Amino acid sequence: MRGLVRDTLLLVIATLVLGTAANLLPGRHLAWWGKGYEPPRAEVDFNFLDPGSADAMRTSLPGVVFLDTRSTTEFAAGHVPGAEEIAYTDLQAQLTPERLGRLRSAGAVIVYGASDETDVEQLLAQELRRRGLAPPYVLIGGFLGWQGSGLPVDGGAR
């Protein structure tokens, strides 16, 4: 029993040493405590938008950008006309200064996913807000909601 406790402590200490050392490396550092992630808040980090209003905005305003957070396969099968693909898990590479500059100067940014199943769209909107954009819109119902409203679709699905 004593051996088990000693060996477990050894593993825990090794974990603490390695985790601490790795977190001191530049490029992958996380704040140790306190910041966490505040939940994305509607009307602060983003605003909800129904498909009909999103389409009206798309057809009447210049420079409206749709960001599609779904997988490449889903995007290829059908997406909102003119939408851009963006992978939430690879934001470091995808949010280049040029792209951020373009998004900042867009008339409006509308983020959508597959449906309302995940928080990814809201998290992406919050991240864009943090990076200096006006609060983006999150499409209610995602792409399913868009399709369900009979709105135009580019790509394979109709």
Place this chain on the structure above:
Amino acid sequence: MSWLRNPWLHRALGLVLGGIFLYAAHAKILDPRPLVTIIWNYRVLPAGPINLMAIYMPWMELLAGIALVTGFKRRAAALCSTGLLIAFMVALGINALRGVNVACGCFSTSAEDVSNAWVLVLRDLPMLLAALVMLVFPPARRSGVPTPPAAQA
């Protein structure tokens, strides 16, 4: 129940469970930052300790995985694995009861990797059983090991 103490069973369980832990750890060790969002999405911890979890948990998975696969300090690794798996199952179970399907962060740091929380609890169950077998039923000592002189006297 003596078969539960078979050293070959422990080697096999260690290889499988250790392999799973090593696979689970690799993406989180390369970049733990997306893990913060995933842990936050579970909504079971306050904001402060979430970062500590994201910093240290992947390393615990890695070390436990190495120990389970190699057999070095395997029982201690089984104890750590038991703790980790119970924590995962409690967090998933709470979300399953809430009716929320979360991105589990088990094998990837993708926040879009959303699965049914009850299925994830059930998936962790055999892993917990394997860890418990290695923890509670240490392998029988091999026969033929010479008795220490002090014991012969």
